[in-house]
Amino acid sequence: MTSTIVPAASTISRRLFLAGLATSLAACQQTVSGTAKPEAALPRYADLYPPLPNERFPVPGVPAGVIPARYVRQQVDYATAEPIGTIVVDPGAKYLYLVQEGGKAMRYGVGVGREGFGWNGAATIQMKREWPRWTPPAEMILRQPELEPYRNGMEPGLQNPLGARALYLFQGGRDTLYRLHGTNEARSIGSNVSSGCVRLVNQDIIDLYSRVPLRTRVVVLPTAVSA
Numbered sequence: 001m002t003s004t005i006v007p008a009a010s011t012i013s014r015r016l017f018l019a020g021l022a023t024s025l026a027a028c029q030q031t032v033s034g035t036a037k038p039e040a041a042l043p044r045y046a047d048l049y050p051p052l053p054n055e056r057f058p059v060p061g062v063p064a065g066v067i068p069a070r071y072v073r074q075q076v077d078y079a080t081a082e083p084i085g086t087i088v089v090d091p092g093a094k095y096l097y098l099v100q101e102g103g104k105a106m107r108y109g110v111g112v113g114r115e116g117f118g119w120n121g122a123a124t125i126q127m128k129r130e131w132p133r134w135t136p137p138a139e140m141i142l143r144q145p146e147l148e149p150y151r152n153g154m155e156p157g158l159q160n161p162l163g164a165r166a167l168y169l170f171q172g173g174r175d176t177l178y179r180l181h182g183t184n185e186a187r188s189i190g191s192n193v194s195s196g197c198v199r200l201v202n203q204d205i206i207d208l209y210s211r212v213p214l215r216t217r218v219v220v221l222p223t224a225v226s227a
Contacts, residue, residue: 052202070109091223112197120220123169164182
């Protein structure tokens, strides 16, 4: 007669716990949006952020490791109801997504300043500028009187806060004063910066600029929702 071995109650409980844990983890994986590739599968850092000597103002390369791996430009899985070609800005997470086919998006790390947190909604890119002039808003000059010399505009260049490229967002035909722009301060990517809208390192804004036409739809998420 063959005897039946009955597992101890503790063993059964442990098996049930592990099964439940596996189910929970699977469910989490199905709902993650903006899932990145393993760090080992990322494009070579040097290929993404090299020097750009042929620009109007030569752009220096970004040393390895300055931009954290999670903010390195990369294609990710991204679930959204927005149509292909839309830009989605998540100020709380410090990400900008360009929606692509097949549930994918090109994701860029960004830095966000006061103005970047002060506006959200849907807009369109009404203007695109290479090496733009920068004119600080009157409100910014009130906060930072040292900007008074630039009331009528600052010449383009590496020290210009708009960097190598700028995308100007309009809503209902009116300028929102919200910009997606470049920066030479690579260490500010992924952080809250003192002023400005949404900044990408110059190599990334140049890449984004080349991918999006005028009239591109841009959705800026509320900070409370994105966070």
